[in-house]
Amino acid sequence: MIYLDNAATTQMDTIVIDYMHDLMHKHYGNPSSIHAYGRQARVIVEDARTKISSLLNVSPSEIFFTSGGTEGINTIVNGVLCKDEITKVITSPTEHFAMLSSINHYAKLYNVDICMLSVDEEGNIDMNKLDAELQNCDGKALVSLMHANNEIGTLLSMKKVGEICEKYQALFLSDTVQTIGKFNNDFNAGYPHFAIGSAHKFHGPKGVGFIYIKGEQKVDPLFIGSQERNMRAGTENIFAIAAMAMAMEIIYESMPANAIKYNILKSYLIDRIESEVNGVSFNGPKIGLPNLVNIAVPKIQNNEMLLMKFDISGVMISGGSACSSGALKDSHVMEAIGKADKYRAIRLAMSKYTTKADLDIFVDVLKKSI
Ligand code: PLP
Numbered sequence: 001m002i003y004l005d006n007a008a009t010t011q012m013d014t015i016v017i018d019y020m021h022d023l024m025h026k027h028y029g030n031p032s033s034i035h036a037y038g039r040q041a042r043v044i045v046e047d048a049r050t051k052i053s054s055l056l057n058v059s060p061s062e063i064f065f066t067s068g069g070t071e072g073i074n075t076i077v078n079g080v081l082c083k084d085e086i087t088k089v090i091t092s093p094t095e096h097f098a099m100l101s102s103i104n105h106y107a108k109l110y111n112v113d114i115c116m117l118s119v120d121e122e123g124n125i126d127m128n129k130l131d132a133e134l135q136n137c138d139g140k141a142l143v144s145l146m147h148a149n150n151e152i153g154t155l156l157s158m159k160k161v162g163e164i165c166e167k168y169q170a171l172f173l174s175d176t177v178q179t180i181g182k183f184n185n186d187f188n189a190g191y192p193h194f195a196i197g198s199a200h201k202f203h204g205p206k207g208v209g210f211i212y213i214k215g216e217q218k219v220d221p222l223f224i225g226s227q228e229r230n231m232r233a234g235t236e237n238i239f240a241i242a243a244m245a246m247a248m249e250i251i252y253e254s255m256p257a258n259a260i261k262y263n264i265l266k267s268y269l270i271d272r273i274e275s276e277v278n279g280v281s282f283n284g285p286k287i288g289l290p291n292l293v294n295i296a297v298p299k300i301q302n303n304e305m306l307l308m309k310f311d312i313s314g315v316m317i318s319g320g321s322a323c324s325s326g327a328l329k330d331s332h333v334m335e336a337i338g339k340a341d342k343y344r345a346i347r348l349a350m351s352k353y354t355t356k357a358d359l360d361i362f363v364d365v366l367k368k369s370i
Contacts, residue, residue, distance in 0.1 A: 002315045002358045006201075007150050007178060007292055007349035013203040013247055020205065020243040031236050032227065044238050048245035052197075052210060055252050057188040059215065064231045065241050068209040069177040069198035070098040071222070075211055075232065076173050076194045077102040079219030080142050081110045086171070088113045088137050090130065091144040093336035094123050094154065099144060099175055100332070121337050122285040123154030131164050139169035146175035147185070147195075151320035151333040151347055152284030153292040162191025171217070177201055177209075178289060181251035182258075193217050197248075199240070203351070204247030208240035251352075258352050262290040265350060269293055269359045277367055283334065283345055291350040294320060296343040297370050306344055309369040315362055320347040 003011065023044065029037030031045050046060070053060040066072045077099070080086055089103050093116055107114050115133050117125045125145065134141055143165050148155050158174055165172040172192040176185060181202035187195055194217070198209040213219055213231075225233020251258075270293065273280060283294040297306065310317050320331045334340040348362060 002361055004348045004350065004354065004358060004362060005316045005318045006351040006354070007289075007320075007347060008318055009200045009206065010203045010351050011353060012200075012205060012243075013250055015250070016204060016243045016247045019246055020239045023239050023242055027238065031238060041236075041238050044242050045236050048241045051245040052248055055248055056195075056212065057186045058212060061229075062187075062212055062215055064211050064213065064228045065236060066209045066211055066232055067207050067237075068200070069096075069175070069196050072196040072198070072209050072211040073098045073175065074102050074106075075222045076196070076213075076219060077142075077144070078106050078222050080171060080173070080194070081106045081112050082220050083218075085140055086112060086142050087140040088115055088133075089142045089144060090115045090117060090133050090137075090170075092117045092119055092125050092146075094119055094149050094151075094333045095144065095146050096150055096175060096177070097332070099146070103144065119154075119336050121339070123149050123152050123333065123337050124285070125156075127157075127160055127164065130161065131167075134164060134168035134170050137168060137170060141168070141170040142173060143170050144173040144175070146178070148176075148178040148182075148289045149284070149333065150178050151331055151345065152294045152337065153288030154284055155288055158185075158191055159189070162189070165191065181248065181255065182290060184252075184255065187212055187214070194219075197244075199244035199247055202247055202251040204244040205240045208237055208244045210244070254352060259290060261352070262350060265354065265356060265359060266290065266293060268356060269348070269363070272359070272363045273366070276363065277370070280366075280370065281343075283337065283339060283343070289349075291354075293348045295346040295348070295366070296339060297346060299342055299344055306346065306369055310346075310362075310365055313361075313365045313369075315365050317362070318347050318349075320345045 029041035031041040049060045049063050053063045145156050173194040174192040176195040177198045180197045193214045195212040200206040221231050223233040227233050281296045283296045330340040
């Protein structure tokens, strides 16, 4: 079996599994307890916070643990919109469904307007339009734009958006779920105000993540209670939190080597597809997420079951959106970039474990399937 769906989730690192397993044997204290076992558990949680914050160049007090990306998004969107100060959310139609659903839900709940910026064929927003929208907001806007798109790999200049937001004193939330461990994000640069991480995207366990909340920002919690300095109630999952920090350290150490590897493999894959597979093109920009390639296959009647054919051949890829019965469903991202009517999308996302041989098999199956 060949796994090329690493934008959906990644295989856990063996060392991380072993470490988590070992912790489970040795530490079962509740970090809120004051006795020795509780204190040991507290040290594990705080060590993890220190490791993650130092990788992101922020203060440990700016990191809060969650159950993953979706919870992080809900927490920030709810926690910001529930305040009277915000009257408008500016976002884009290519955001992850977790973000779009949260924005729709909480904006309706708190009577906040939504402004959807349009995107071009590669998924980029128009910075001038963002600037123009913010001119009418009087510092009362939340701008939510993802760092990298999980389907077509479009990258956002956080610097440009951060500067525009600063000019109008708007708040900036960036969904960084796909870029933690792929780029050396330095949140201390002044932007964004809020960011999101999810461990299962960088070879850590599922069901654990973190949010970054810039020092001076105040966000109301989603779960009410005392843990995580009143920001996220519930006994901390110390094993998953510690494993996430370890996975993040490992992915940061291997980031330069992974970048070289992705560059070589991505060029190789694109060259092979361009020279050997007729009639296909690519979705998203040429320079985007380094591990991701999204192939546009013209829609014809007999290629509805394209994904299923890959699955039968033992190659796991995705259409980039939720799919049922093996048929490719149109993705909201393909719709937003205006390509859903004519093309099906095949998203291939590599990880540090992907090999050239995996890509060769993928190309062979692609050639046979379309
Ligand atoms: N945001 C993006 C860009 C994602 O790719 C994902 C996961 O697919 C999420 C948010 C949600 O993260 P989680 O699976 O940890 O809830």
